[in-house]
Amino acid sequence: MNHKKVVLTALILLLCTTLSNAQELKSYPCHTYSIVARDSVTGEMGVAVQSHYFSVGPVVPWAEAGVGAVATQSLVDVTYGPLGLDLMRAGRTAQDALKALLAGDKNNAVRQVAMIDASGNVAAHTGDKCIPAAGHIVGKNYSVQANLMLDDKVWPAMAKAFENTKGSLTERMLAALDAAQAEGGDIRGKQSAAILIVKGKSTGKPWQDKVLDLRVEDNPEPLKELRRLVKIAEAYHHSDLGDLALEKKDLKTALKEYAEAKRLYPESIELKFWEATALVNNGRVKESLPIFKEIFEKEPIWKELVKRLPQVDMLPKDEKVIKKILDVTK
Numbered sequence: 001m002n003h004k005k006v007v008l009t010a011l012i013l014l015l016c017t018t019l020s021n022a023q024e025l026k027s028y029p030c031h032t033y034s035i036v037a038r039d040s041v042t043g044e045m046g047v048a049v050q051s052h053y054f055s056v057g058p059v060v061p062w063a064e065a066g067v068g069a070v071a072t073q074s075l076v077d078v079t080y081g082p083l084g085l086d087l088m089r090a091g092r093t094a095q096d097a098l099k100a101l102l103a104g105d106k107n108n109a110v111r112q113v114a115m116i117d118a119s120g121n122v123a124a125h126t127g128d129k130c131i132p133a134a135g136h137i138v139g140k141n142y143s144v145q146a147n148l149m150l151d152d153k154v155w156p157a158m159a160k161a162f163e164n165t166k167g168s169l170t171e172r173m174l175a176a177l178d179a180a181q182a183e184g185g186d187i188r189g190k191q192s193a194a195i196l197i198v199k200g201k202s203t204g205k206p207w208q209d210k211v212l213d214l215r216v217e218d219n220p221e222p223l224k225e226l227r228r229l230v231k232i233a234e235a236y237h238h239s240d241l242g243d244l245a246l247e248k249k250d251l252k253t254a255l256k257e258y259a260e261a262k263r264l265y266p267e268s269i270e271l272k273f274w275e276a277t278a279l280v281n282n283g284r285v286k287e288s289l290p291i292f293k294e295i296f297e298k299e300p301i302w303k304e305l306v307k308r309l310p311q312v313d314m315l316p317k318d319e320k321v322i323k324k325i326l327d328v329t330k
Contacts, residue, residue, distance in 0.1 A: 027075045027076060027077055027107075027110075028053075028059050028075075028076040028078065029053065029075060029076070030051055030053050030056055030059050030060055030073045030074070030076045031051065031052070031053070031073070031074060031131060031147050031148035031186065031188075032049055032050065032051030032052075032053065032056060032060060032073045032074075032146070032147070032148075032186065033049070033050060033051075033144070033145070033146035033147075033149065033154055033155065033158065033177070033180045033185060033186065034047060034048065034049035034050075034060055034061070034071040034073060034114070034144070034145060034146070035047070035048050035049075035071075035142060035143070035144045035145075035158060035162060035173050035176045035177070036069045036070065036071045036114045036115065036116045036122070036142065036143050037069075037116065037141060037142035037143075037162065037169060037172065037173055037176075038069075038116050038118075038120050038141040038142070038169075038200075039141070039168070039169040039200075040120065040140075040141050042169070042199075042200055043118065043199070043200015043201060044169045044197055044198065044199060044200055044211055045063055045065075045068060045069040045116060045118065045197070045198055045200065046061075046063055046069055046169060046170075046173065046195065046196050046197030046198060046211070046212070047060065047061035047062065047063055047069050047070070047071045047194075047195070047196050048061070048173035048174060048176065048177055048193075048194070048195040048196075049061055049071060049073070049177075049193060049194050049195075050177050050180070050181065050185065050186070050190065050192070050193040050222055050223055050226075051073075051186060051191060051192055051193070052186045052188035052189045052190060052191045053191060053192060054191060054192060054217065054218055055192055055215070055217040055218070056191075056192040056193065056194055056215075057192065057193075057194030057196075057215030057216075057217070058215075059072075059076055059078055060072060060073050060076065060194070061081075061194055061195075061196040062081030062082065062084070062085060062196075063085075063196050063197070063198045064085045064089065064198060064202070064206075064209075065198040065199040065200070065201060065202040065203070065206070065209035065210075066118055066199070066200065066201050066202035066209075067085050067088050067089045067117070067118055067202070068084070068085060068088040068094060068097075068115060068116055068117040068118055069115070069116050069196075069198070070084040070085060070113065070114070070115045071113065071114045071115075071143075071145065072084075072111070072112075072113050073112045073113070073145070073147065074110055074111055074112035074126075074127065074130045074131070074134070074147045074148075075107070075110040075111065075130075076111075077105065077107070077111060080101055080111070080113050083101055084097050084098065084101060084113075084115050087100060087101070088115070088117045088118070092117075093117055093119070093121045093123075094115040094116055094117040094121040094122055094123040095121060095122075095123040097115055097117075097123070098113060098115050098123040098124075098125060099123070101113075102125055108125070108127055109127040109128055109129035109130075110127050110129045110130060111125065111127050111130075112124075112125065112126050112127060112130050112134065112136070112145050112147050113125050113145075114136060114138075114143040114144075114145050115143075116141070116142070116143065118200060118201075120140075120141050122138050122139075122141070122142065122143050123138070123143075124136040124138050124143040124145055126145060126147065130147040130148075131147055131148040132147075132148075132149075132152075133146070133147075133148075133149040133150070133151050133152040133154065134146065134147035134148065134149070135147075135152060135155055136155060137155050137156060137158075137159045139159055139162070139163065142159075142162055144158035144159050144162065144176060144180075146158070146180065148186060148187055148188065149180075149183075149184065149185065149186065149187060150183070150184030150185065150186075150187045151183070151184060153183045153184075154180045154183045154184065154185060155180070157179040157180060157182065157183045158176040158177070158179050158180045159176075160179065161175040161176045161178065161179035162175065162176040169197060170195065170197060170211075170212060170230060173195065173197075174195070174223075174226070174227060174230065177193070177223055177226075178223060181223055190219075190220065190221065190222050190223070191218060191219070191222060192215070192216055192217055192218060192219070192222050193215075193216045193219075193222035193223055193225070193226045194214065194215040194216065194226070195212055195213075195214050195226060195230065196210070196212065196213050197210070197211040197212040197213075198210055198211060199211060212230065212233060214226060214229045214230060214233060216229070231264050231265065232264070232265050232268075234264055235260075235261045235262075235264035235265035235268065235271060236261070236265075236271070238257045238258070238260040238261040238264065239257065239258065239261040239271050239274065239275065241253075241257040242254045242255070242256075242257035242258040242261065242275065242278070243274070243278055245257060246278050246279075246281075246282050249282070251282065251284070254278070254282075258271075258275045261275070262275075269295055269298060269299055269302065272291050272294065272295055273291075273292075273295055273302055273305070275291060276288040276291035276292050276295070277309065277314065277315060279291075280315060280316065280321065280325070281314075281315065281316070285321055285324065285325075288325070289324070289325065289328050290328075292306075292325050292328050293328040293329055296328060296329040297329055300329075303326055306322065306325055306326060307322070307326070310322060
């Protein structure tokens with residue numbers, strides 16, 4: 001046995017011991033439906049989930065850039081998430097990682113788990129003690145799984161929606177959740193939802209590797225609220241791209257990104273304010289004035305922030321410019 005195999009074997013034994021010891025810890029009754037998936041073009045991986053359980057986000061979805069993603073549900077042992085990622089990070093496929101963890105879990109009959117690794121290998125398990133209707137489907141670059149559903153049409157509907165939806169990984173995963181709910185979803189109803197997506201390759205900076213990390217803790221329409229939050233997150237992303245473009249003196253791109261941010265989240269005063277500020281800082285005072293006027297007419301308190309920003313070099317220390325901005329409304 002070579003050195004790498006010795007290290008992996010030792011790691012599996014250690015993790016399985018950890019999992020066995022964890023059986024004494026609290027199990028979470030996250031009966032739910034979820035999807036783990038990978039975008040074959042970008043390499044992005046993630047988990048999306050909805051449940052009639054408070055704050056499902058910290059329990060079910062796990063993902064790490066360049067490693068993989070895990071959904072652990074039914075009567076949840078949370079350690080399947082971090083330990084599954086540990087094994088895949090060490091070089092095990094999703095199938096081998098799941099097999100090792102199930103072997104070390106004396107209560108695996110009540111678990112439902114799905115894993116995908118950075119190479120697109122997928123594995124899933126539905127224990128025979130999961131509350132029916134329960135089951136899963138493993139497809140190319142994805143797995144859909146559900147338990148305690150109204151009927152057994154839920155996860156096939158999820159698979160069909162994911163395969164037939166065009167667009168980003170986010171959109172395809174949300175379509176799978178919507179399809180589950182359209183078939184009746186969780187027999188108990190709806191409460192919380194979450195989506196976690198990471199990059200295909202790690203930068204070594206985990207805070208930069210998360211593409212999306214959103215949670216709805218308690219809401220009568222968690223999927224609708226999750227979509228709303230996804231839209232807002234996308235708007236802020238375009239606003240950030242606009243700021244970066246202005247730093248490079250690429251005004252055309254910046255204005256395009258700011259326009260997209262406003263289209264996605266038109267009610268946001270915040271995004272409009274920082275767009276106007278960025279324009280001023282790049283010598284485009286005239287173009288900023290109509291934006292400032294709209295802001296001040298709706299929420300005059302933002303005038304006070306304009307007065308403070310020159311003190312910290314976030315607006316020019318030019319009294320004429322600041323007066324021109326403040327005088328757009330009287």
